[in-house]
Amino acid sequence: MKRFSIMVVDDEILTLNNLKKALEKENYEVILSESGEKALELLESYRPHLILLDLVLPGISGLEVLKKVRETDREIIVIMMSAYEILEKAVEAMKLGAYDYLLKPFKLSDLKATIQRALDTLSLRLRFLEELEKEKSRYYFGKIIAHSKKMKDVLDLAARVAQSDRTTVLLQGESGTGKELLARAIHYHSPRAEKSIVAINCAAIPENLLESELFGYEPGAFTDARRRKTGLLEKADEGTVFFDEIGDMSLALQAKILRVIEDGTFTRLGGIQPVRINVRIIAATNKDLAREVEKGNFRSDLFYRLNVVPIHLPPLRERREDIIPLALFFMEEFNREIKRNFKGLESEAAKVLINYSWPGNVRELRNTIERIMSLYQAETIRFEFLPGEIRQEINPDEEKILTELSQNWPTLEQLEINYIKKVLERTDYNRSRTAKILGINPATLYRKLKNWNL
Numbered sequence: 429m430k431r432f433s434i435m436v437v438d439d440e441i442l443t444l445n446n447l448k449k450a451l452e453k454e455n456y457e458v459i460l461s462e463s464g465e466k467a468l469e470l471l472e473s474y475r476p477h478l479i480l481l482d483l484v485l486p487g488i489s490g491l492e493v494l495k496k497v498r499e500t501d502r503e504i505i506v507i508m509m510s511a512y513e514i515l516e517k518a519v520e521a522m523k524l525g526a527y528d529y530l531l532k533p534f535k536l537s538d539l540k541a542t543i544q545r546a547l548d549t550l551s552l553r554l555r556f557l558e559e560l561e562k563e564k565s566r567y568y569f570g571k572i573i574a575h576s577k578k579m580k581d582v583l584d585l586a587a588r589v590a591q592s593d594r595t596t597v598l599l600q601g602e603s604g605t606g607k608e609l610l611a612r613a614i615h616y617h618s619p620r621a622e623k624s625i626v627a628i629n630c631a632a633i634p635e636n637l638l639e640s641e642l643f644g645y646e647p648g649a650f651t652d653a654r655r656r657k658t659g660l661l662e663k664a665d666e667g668t669v670f671f672d673e674i675g676d677m678s679l680a681l682q683a684k685i686l687r688v689i690e691d692g693t694f695t696r697l698g699g700i701q702p703v704r705i706n707v708r709i710i711a712a713t714n715k716d717l718a719r720e721v722e723k724g725n726f727r728s729d730l731f732y733r734l735n736v737v738p739i740h741l742p743p744l745r746e747r748r749e750d751i752i753p754l755a756l757f758f759m760e761e762f763n764r765e766i767k768r769n770f771k772g773l774e775s776e777a778a779k780v781l782i783n784y785s786w787p788g789n790v791r792e793l794r795n796t797i798e799r800i801m802s803l804y805q806a807e808t809i810r811f812e813f814l815p816g817e818i819r820q821e822i823n824p825d826e827e828k829i830l831t832e833l834s835q836n837w838p839t840l841e842q843l844e845i846n847y848i849k850k851v852l853e854r855t856d857y858n859r860s861r862t863a864k865i866l867g868i869n870p871a872t873l874y875r876k877l878k879n880w881n882l
């Protein structure tokens with residue numbers, strides 16, 4: 429069990445000592461402060477989970493202390509203590525972000541229950557933040573392999589657009605080029621990272637269900653609608669909506685989505701009241717949306733609304749420098765997952781991989797590596813492990829390029845160094861901002877830089 433720490437701030441020494449004794453019995457770590465000034469000074473170097481804060485203090489008041497704490501820290505729980513006469517102040521404290529208040533004199537059992545409840549909430553929140561960190565690191569930009577200039581430019585643009593939290597992004601690229609991966613990375617590196625990203629696959633949900641899935645419905649909207657149902661859009665409020673395969677959305681639905689984008693409102697099916705939401709929209713498609721507009725399959729007004737920051741994910745065959753780094757990256761992944769010990773590729777095999785056209789792009793490459801690694805136990809991927817269909821004839825003119833590309837691949841570490849260097853340059857060597865953009869904690873970044881003597 430985690431041991432929680434509590435700071436008690438009160439000007440009566442007797443109260444302080446009594447509380448200390450009682451709380452230590454409950455196995456909390458307790459630190460005392462007899463004034464607001466002292467508390468703020470302590471807080472500079474010590475961060476408790478919870479503060480029990482007296483409202484009336486001789487110097488700076490409890491409310492001042494609360495305000496200061498809130499300015500710098502959203503996570504510390506503050507419970508106010510006050511005498512009955514100044515109930516109004518206690519109400520004000522709640523508005524300023526206090527978790528609860530206790531009227532003096534209070535029973536010890538009430539105090540314990542209030543603290544317990546607060547720390548339960550905190551535990552949940554801490555667990556949520558931990559999950560979020562894990563999720564973030566899965567989508568951290570440094571883990572998107574980008575060795576080619578084309579992909580590096582894509583990542584640069586995505587990292588920049590992530591920071592502006594309302595900007596609509598349109599991701600276009602062939603199937604398997606990494607659109608969903610990039611959409612999630614953008615979300616998890618945006619100011620909305622703590623809220624949800626809701627992915628809606630416009631091609632997979634049947635047309636007649638899509639509308640009720642998106643907007644939800646009111647009771648009685650149709651025969652089976654007994655209760656209100658919240659739609660996916662509402663679930664994404666304050667977060668990000670990812671419209672995948674937007675090119676497959678019907679014209680009728682496109683009109684409704686346009687309204688959501690234009691004024692941030694929609695109505696549930698069978699409802700009258702407009703529902704207001706605040707979302708960032710990221711849309712993706714493997715169709716050429718401008719062409720779909722010309723053909724009359726896609727509304728031009730919606731296209732222009734979506735196309736605020738277009739990002740084009742190039743097919744793998746147009747960035748062949750990425751093939752081997754990706755293959756190595758997936759080898760590492762499957763070494764861990766299916767307990768293999770592959771270390772590299774024979775150069776003949778590497779040449780074949782680079783030469784192949786990869787119509788299914790990165791996904792096809794990943795599947796190919798997975799299949800080979802599950803079928804064979806070896807240290808290197810050899811030519812004869814490769815499935816027949818990818819061993820395409822090598823054009824003699826290409827031979828030289830292929831040899832070069834197959835011999836000079838960077839290690840994953842080099843890729844990471846390059847990426848981190850780049851972010852450092854962009855942030856004027858501000859380490860904490862760099863760590864934030866990378867989605868790693870500053871200590872990890874510091875360790876990496878030290879290892880590489882940077």
Ligand SMILES: Nc1ncnc2c1ncn2[C@@H]1O[C@H](COP(=O)(O)OP(=O)(O)OP(=O)(O)O)[C@@H](O)[C@H]1O
Binds near residue numbers: 791
């Ligand atoms: N640059 C990359 N680095 C690492 N992994 C990648 C990269 N690009 C794609 N992948 C991986 O390839 C697979 C396919 O990517 P993703 O699902 O994002 O593609 P997509 O463009 O959404 O494809 P589709 O249009 O078919 O839905 C995923 O497993 C993803 O993690």
Ligand SMILES: [Mg+2]
Binds near residue numbers: 607608672
């Ligand atoms: Mg996809």
